[in-house]
Amino acid sequence: MMSKKEIALTFDDGPWGETTSRILDELIARKIPATFMIWGEHVLQYPELLEKAAKSGLFAFGNHTFHHLSLLDLTAEEIKEELELTDRLVKKYTGIVPAFVRPPFGDADAEILKIIHRPIICWSLDTRSWEHHDATLVLQEIQSAQDGDIVLMHDFQEADANALPAVLDFLEAENFVFKTVPDLLGEQLDDEAYIYYSQNRRDKVGFENEKGKK
Ligand SMILES: [Zn+2]
Numbered sequence: 001m002m003s004k005k006e007i008a009l010t011f012d013d014g015p016w017g018e019t020t021s022r023i024l025d026e027l028i029a030r031k032i033p034a035t036f037m038i039w040g041e042h043v044l045q046y047p048e049l050l051e052k053a054a055k056s057g058l059f060a061f062g063n064h065t066f067h068h069l070s071l072l073d074l075t076a077e078e079i080k081e082e083l084e085l086t087d088r089l090v091k092k093y094t095g096i097v098p099a100f101v102r103p104p105f106g107d108a109d110a111e112i113l114k115i116i117h118r119p120i121i122c123w124s125l126d127t128r129s130w131e132h133h134d135a136t137l138v139l140q141e142i143q144s145a146q147d148g149d150i151v152l153m154h155d156f157q158e159a160d161a162n163a164l165p166a167v168l169d170f171l172e173a174e175n176f177v178f179k180t181v182p183d184l185l186g187e188q189l190d191d192e193a194y195i196y197y198s199q200n201r202r203d204k205v206g207f208e209n210e211k212g213k214k
Helices: 017-029 040-045 047-056 076-094 110-116 135-142 158-173 181-190 208-213
Strands: 005-012 034-038 059-063 149-154 176-178 194-196 202-204
Touching (some): 034 040, 034 047, 040 076, 059 181, 158 176, 181 194
Parallel strands (some): 005 176
């Protein structure tokens, strides 16, 4: 028997209308867990999609900030506000406060980690839909998937929504088991002093000294 591999699909920038709706329908019909990185402003437009996602019980939710600006350009106060506004909205429609953050554009450093005090989730595989807008190329990127990958997709992007059925078929045929990010990372996620890229790769960029003192 072929051994099982694990993978976490993550969808950024939603909830966003028709594309999020199609992605949710596909995942829910096939009972496939995934993680949505929520853009706060968009929840104001599509709260019912976030509510629907939460009701399925299949998904985890990360904070992708309120305005989707690079955190490197913001003050500590602005960063906290970006997260708090989104926390409040996600709590309102899912009942939970996101336990981790995906920074817009993946922009993060040690300073930002200190400010947000939550693990930062980046990715090890990017479908690059935001660049090529082509469902065929999304599937091509997915074909390099490895055990433990965190995959960056966008429920904001037509190409990812269009490719999703084929992406899921391919990964299932390759013996991948789908996990949410917290399930994929397990206990290591309890340590907020890291930026996580996959099950096997994380960078310690945070406040070791402060952690040690606690
Ligand atoms: Zn984004």
